[in-house]
Amino acid sequence: MALSDHVDLSRFMEGVERRNPGQIEFIQAVHEVAADVFPWIIQHDREEYLEYQILRRIAEPDRVVSFRVCWEDDNHNIRVQRGWRVQNNNAIGPYKGGLRFHPTVTESVLKFLAFEQTFKNSLTGLPMGGGKGGANFNPRGKTDHEVMRFCQSFMTELYRHVGDDVDVPAGDIGVGAREIGYMFGQYKRITNRFTGVLTGKALEFGGSEIRTEATGYGVVYFLANMFEYRDRSLEGMRCAISGSGNVALHAAEKVLHLGGSVHTFSDSGGFVFDPDGVDEEKLAWTKELKEQRRGRIAEYADRYPGATFHADQRPWSVPCDVALPCATQNELSGDDARELVGNGCIAVAEGANMPTDADGIEVFAEAGTWFAPGKAANAGGVAVSGLEMSQNSARLAWEEDEVERQLVDIMAGIHERCVEHGRVADTGDVNYVRGANIAGFVKVADAMLAFGVV
Ligand code: NDP
Ligand code: 2IT
DSSP: OOGGGTOOHHHHHHHHHHHSTTOHHHHHHHHHHHHHHHHHHHHTTOHHHHHTTHHHHHTSOSEEEEEEEEEEOTTOOEEEEEEEEEEEEOSSSSEEEEEEEOTTOOHHHHHHHHHHHHHHHHHTTSSOEEEEEEESOOOTTOOHHHHHHHHHHHHHHHGGGOBTTTEEEEOBTTBOHHHHHHHHHHHHHHHOOOOOOSSSOOGGGTOOTTHHHHHHHHHHHHHHHHHHHTTOOOTTOEEEEEOOSHHHHHHHHHHHHTTOEEEEEEETTEEEEOTTOOOHHHHHHHHIIIIISOOOTTHHHHHOTTSEEEETOOGGGSOOSEEEEOSOTTOBOHHHHHHHHHTTOOEEEOSSSSOBOHHHHHHHHHHTOEEEOHHHHTTHHHHHHHHHHHHHHHTOOOOHHHHHHHHHHHHHHHHHHHHHHHBOTTTOOBOHHHHHHHHHHHHHHHHHHHHOOO
16 A cells, blocks of 8 residues: 555644644645645645655754843843744755844744745755744844843854854844844854854955845845746836835835836834825835834825825735735734735735735736745845855855846746745636646655755
8 A cells, every 4th residue: 555545634633733733824835745746746646745754854853952142132132032944845945044033032933934934945946944033022122232232142052053054044024234243243242153053144344245135135036036927027016015124115116127116114103005106215214214214104194195005904905916914923814915905916926925814825826916925036135145245255255236136037046936835827827826836845845855964
């Protein structure tokens, strides 16, 4: 009797749920991948993946390090946070993935992100394994000095677990150029080594051109590939974007470059709707608001009276052709997806990681909406991080045009891989979720087979 007769998705998921009680985000992410991988293994007669328990092994992080982070706020109160680094899988390269500082960070959230990162990094074609880390620290409202002391304390433990050939963190929610600078400074101070241990560094000390822009630009390059594949263009497409951080603002910038229009931004306070569209001047103002003044998106509607602010709501009720969720996980539900489809939305590309919940994905699949999952659409950020690692190893810096050209090629390559593994035979359409899951899995799985049981 074949092994596949004994192994099925529901039994596999029962085990994942038993071993990870209450870790809902992690279980959700594993289910999304397993639901594609199991049927594919059986259809393609790849029983060795079952025999060697490959998916079971990828869904058990290599290690999860958790640690205390103490720091002193400006009023001399001692504060205690919890930090983590999840090293999920290093079959195809050193662990690689961002650090998130946000009060909602839990072990489950970081395990889901590290699991997703493993497939995403594989899809880029670059030699990077998957990891993620962070802390339940809220940078909002903290002074620069408080953030500096927190980052130094965080790195004082993290430095033991990372290294340029071991594990290379970068930014994510709440971690941008300022935090990377403080952490790199502390790593260098402790180890006395100037090495590419973090990516997303400033240009003066080993950063890469285009890394800041790469995730948002990459999302829109991927979207443009989806349109081109269907002989269409982004020109004139109305986009609804959630978030107003690094990914959202640079996605908006590239939409404008490619002739589309942008009508919404959001943050955890609500969303703004601008019927006239965000132009270059408004985008520059919003960047200054969020990046320099660290203000709230509600201020956009005060500055531009044609726009309206909608407190505690998400932007998915606004009629649009394209939705780009770029804030956080599970921010687009089944009901939101039905509203988008009802309003004529034809394409969704995820800038955030797992922003669409399982119901939302099902609604888009049934409606035939072109749907690009985060592990494909937002891989441009980590891809340029990979290019930053290459430049650091070679001790040189490439020109902006060169890096952007490579980003364009990498996003086109990811689109091709999704089409190769996700083309639906009867209709010729593409299931990007399946394509990304299978293409990402196969490379990691084959490397793991080569290593034997380790
Ligand atoms: P930023 O910290 O720059 O911005 C995050 C944005 O999302 C802010 O507008 C923030 O609003 C909003 N947000 C965060 N959490 C919530 C929440 N719980 N509810 C509502 N809004 C929220 O982060 P990034 O732009 O870097 O990251 C955004 C997403 O993109 C994340 O899912 C991240 O994992 C993903 N990503 C990031 C990459 C990168 O290179 N930076 C690469 C690939 C994916 P507020 O200020 O109110 O919290
Ligand atoms: O989710 C992600 O891909 C990131 N936050 C970027 C990771 C990286 O190492 O650049």
